[in-house]
Amino acid sequence: MIRLSRRALLISGAAGAAVAGTGLAGIGVARASTAESMIRAVIRDRFPDIRMSDEDFSRFTADYLTYMKGEGRRWLVRLAGWMPGLGTNDTLRASLPAAVQRRLVAVEDDIMHVFLMSTDFFLRRPEDGPTVSYLAYGDPLVSPCSNPLASFDA
Amino acid sequence: METFDVIVIGTGFGSSFYLRKYLQHAGPGVRVLVLERGAVHTTEWQVARKRNSEIDYNTAYIKQGLADKAWRFNIGFGGGSNCWVACTPRLMPNDFRLKSVYGVGRDWPVDYDEMEPFYQEAEEIMEISGSADGTPFPRSKPYPQPPHRFTDPDRLIKAAFPDAWFPQPTARARKATATRPSCCANSICHLCPISAKFTIANDLGDMYRDPRITLLLQAEALVIETSGGTATGVVYRKDGVETTARGDLVVLGANAMFNPFIMAKSGLEHPMLGRYLHEQVSTNVTVYLDGVDNFQGSTAITGHGYMFYDGPHRSRHGACLIEGFNRPIFRNEPGRWRQIMQLKCIVEDLPQEHNQVSVSPADSSKPVVRFEAHSDYAMRGIAALDELLPKLLAALPVERFKIDSYLNPTEAHIQGTTVMGDDPADSVIDRNMVHHRVRNLLVMGSGAFPTGAPANPTLTISALALRAAAHQHGQGSQRA
Numbered sequence: 328m329i330r331l332s333r334r335a336l337l338i339s340g341a342a343g344a345a346v347a348g349t350g351l352a353g354i355g356v357a358r359a360s361t362a363e364s365m366i367r368a369v370i371r372d373r374f375p376d377i378r379m380s381d382e383d384f385s386r387f388t389a390d391y392l393t394y395m396k397g398e399g400r401r402w403l404v405r406l407a408g409w410m411p412g413l414g415t416n417d418t419l420r421a422s423l424p425a426a427v428q429r430r431l432v433a434v435e436d437d438i439m440h441v442f443l444m445s446t447d448f449f450l451r452r453p454e455d456g457p458t459v460s461y462l463a464y465g466d467p468l469v470s471p472c473s474n475p476l477a478s479f480d481a
Numbered sequence: 482m483e484t485f486d487v488i489v490i491g492t493g494f495g496s497s498f499y500l501r502k503y504l505q506h507a508g509p510g511v512r513v514l515v516l517e518r519g520a521v522h523t524t525e526w527q528v529a530r531k532r533n534s535e536i537d538y539n540t541a542y543i544k545q546g547l548a549d550k551a552w553r554f555n556i557g558f559g560g561g562s563n564c565w566v567a568c569t570p571r572l573m574p575n576d577f578r579l580k581s582v583y584g585v586g587r588d589w590p591v592d593y594d595e596m597e598p599f600y601q602e603a604e605e606i607m608e609i610s611g612s613a614d615g616t617p618f619p620r621s622k623p624y625p626q627p628p629h630r631f632t633d634p635d636r637l638i639k640a641a642f643p644d645a646w647f648p649q650p651t652a653r654a655r656k657a658t659a660t661r662p663s664c665c666a667n668s669i670c671h672l673c674p675i676s677a678k679f680t681i682a683n684d685l686g687d688m689y690r691d692p693r694i695t696l697l698l699q700a701e702a703l704v705i706e707t708s709g710g711t712a713t714g715v716v717y718r719k720d721g722v723e724t725t726a727r728g729d730l731v732v733l734g735a736n737a738m739f740n741p742f743i744m745a746k747s748g749l750e751h752p753m754l755g756r757y758l759h760e761q762v763s764t765n766v767t768v769y770l771d772g773v774d775n776f777q778g779s780t781a782i783t784g785h786g787y788m789f790y791d792g793p794h795r796s797r798h799g800a801c802l803i804e805g806f807n808r809p810i811f812r813n814e815p816g817r818w819r820q821i822m823q824l825k826c827i828v829e830d831l832p833q834e835h836n837q838v839s840v841s842p843a844d845s846s847k848p849v850v851r852f853e854a855h856s857d858y859a860m861r862g863i864a865a866l867d868e869l870l871p872k873l874l875a876a877l878p879v880e881r882f883k884i885d886s887y888l889n890p891t892e893a894h895i896q897g898t899t900v901m902g903d904d905p906a907d908s909v910i911d912r913n914m915v916h917h918r919v920r921n922l923l924v925m926g927s928g929a930f931p932t933g934a935p936a937n938p939t940l941t942i943s944a945l946a947l948r949a950a951a952h953q954h955g956q957g958s959q960r961a
Contacts, residue, residue, distance in 0.1 A: 373813065373815075374815070375815075376815075436813065439811065439813065440809075440810075440811055443809075443811055443818065444809065449818075449819070467667030467668065467669045467674065468528060468531070468669060468672070468674065471665065471667050471674040471675050472665035472667060472675060473667075474665065474666045474667060474668075474809070476776040476777065476809055476819070477665065477666035477776070477777070477778065477779055477807070478630055478777045478778070478779060479630065479663070479665075479779045480630065481627075481630065
């Protein structure tokens with residue numbers, strides 16, 4: 328039986344992010360990995376006002392590529408890697424078959440969902456500024472008690 | 482050939498709750514054989530493989546009829562307790578008298594008052610979390626655990642419908658128990674990676690280590706042998722070898738698909754056997770909220786709506802139970818990410834004779850499950866949602882809402898097929914789950930349900946099993 332304390336998990340995840348969070352960089356900074364660049368483009372597009380350290384972002388990206396669900400989605404991320412600019416180039420996207428475009432949107436929605444569930448996005452106060460930290464990978468099969476939205480008071 | 486006092490088939494809710502009460506009253510010398518077709522799969526095994534059993538339930542039966550209809554169950558130690566979401570409403574009093582009150586379906590041979598103490602007992606065994614501020618059905622005692630936390634939209638609905646919106650009763654622990662941690666709202670209840678929900682393995686697993694029990698895993702019951710109207714034993718297959726065990730009492734607790742299948746192969750034919758297969762029909766509703774964030778709840782499903790459940794409408798269309806989900810989904814709109822809510826509207830079906838489980842002459846190794854269609858009664862209930870939902874959603878600031886254009890393929894409940902009743906001519910088992918003709922054969926599970934109700938069946942399955950065991954020990958209803 329796996330027994331995890333959600334609070335302990337969130338605290339340890341936040342502490343780790345703070346250590347790694349020195350030298351903040353904008354999410355738009357280019358990275359070598361083309362798959363990572365697609366994830367970066369999705370996050371930048373959907374969350375234009377936030378910042379995240381490169382270390383945290385690399386951890387999130389690495390975990391996403393490790394744990395993302397479905398071979399189809401994995402294939403699409405690779406496709407995006409082979410076609411640089413797919414994440415942001417509307418002309419390039421429009422040249423793809425409609426079914427592939429729909430699947431790309433599904434992948435992007437999934438990235439957005441996992442990002443929101445993996446970070447302190449919803450836990451920040453207004454005075455905390457635009458920086459978001461990675462807590463734990465937001466898939467309960469990977470991090471069983473990491474729902475950042477749930478409340479357990481009466 | 483070994484002889485036992487009791488042979489129990491299956492280790493799901495029906496079998497296990499029966500056995501629990503039986504053992505409380507049985508002497509130290511009794512011998513119980515338990516036959517479980519599947520294996521024990523630990524939580525870690527299930528999470529790693531994202532499945533509940535090595536046996537693919539979809540290959541265990543032959544599906545016929547409505548192409549979009551699916552059935553969901555589990556073959557393995559603990560049965561459906563592995564894959565269930567642990568929702569535990571009671572049935573409503575009028576669910577037991579649908580014919581008398583609303584002129585549709587048929588009445589159960591038991592009523593709510595007879596069931597109440599056994600509901601309470603089952604809730605205490607499972608340590609159910611439920612409303613501390615009223616319930617839609619009468620209760621003799623409070624729920625064992627406090628309610629789960631509402632979401633903010635739940636609270637708004639509760640304010641508008643104080644007598645119809647409740648925290649869902651559930652075996653997902655609100656507080657840690659001796660065997661389980663509290664639920665942490667990860668919403669993958671069918672695998673629950675932290676074992677926060679009641680399962681047979683988590684909470685009744687020790688019972689199967691009782692020295693009076695011989696538990697045979699991966700032992701498939703094939704036939705119940707009878708002689709002169711008495712069950713004499715069970716033929717089972719283990720490791721490819723067929724063996725017969727003798728028993729004074731046989732408790733059949735596979736499920737509502739395999740119980741009638743085994744009975745039919747055992748020559749226990751009856752015009753009702755296998756017929757009236759049914760379950761609820763449901764559809765999902767996505768509500769786009771205006772200015773209210775969601776998902777602050779402490780478990781996967783937080784709200785339970787009874788506003789469209791019981792009432793005169795049941796003479797025209799099926800009752801509807803509403804579940805409010807706390808599993809996060811997001812809008813792709815900055816600032817409004819969480820202003821969205823998902824509801825599931827669950828409508829009762831009226832059992833129909835032509836939906837049935839049978840044995841194929843061509844392949845008797847698997848049950849044939851034929852489901853032609855949901856009843857018009859159920860479909861009118863689905864259609865009524867267009868008119869009903871705006872009444873509910875008036876409690877919330879709603880931008881828009883969308884009812885799915887499709888029905889969910891299954892509620893993972895298999896009901897009917899061994900219907901209970903007082904008249905042996907139109908029912909398979911009696912009010913105490915005893916076969917009308919073979920009086921030392923008990924048939925557990927939701928196959929007994931004469932009608933289905935929109936509520937989840939597990940608590941009622943468990944209560945019926947406790948009641949049957951109590952009756953065997955002379956503690957049943959005076960009317961029995």
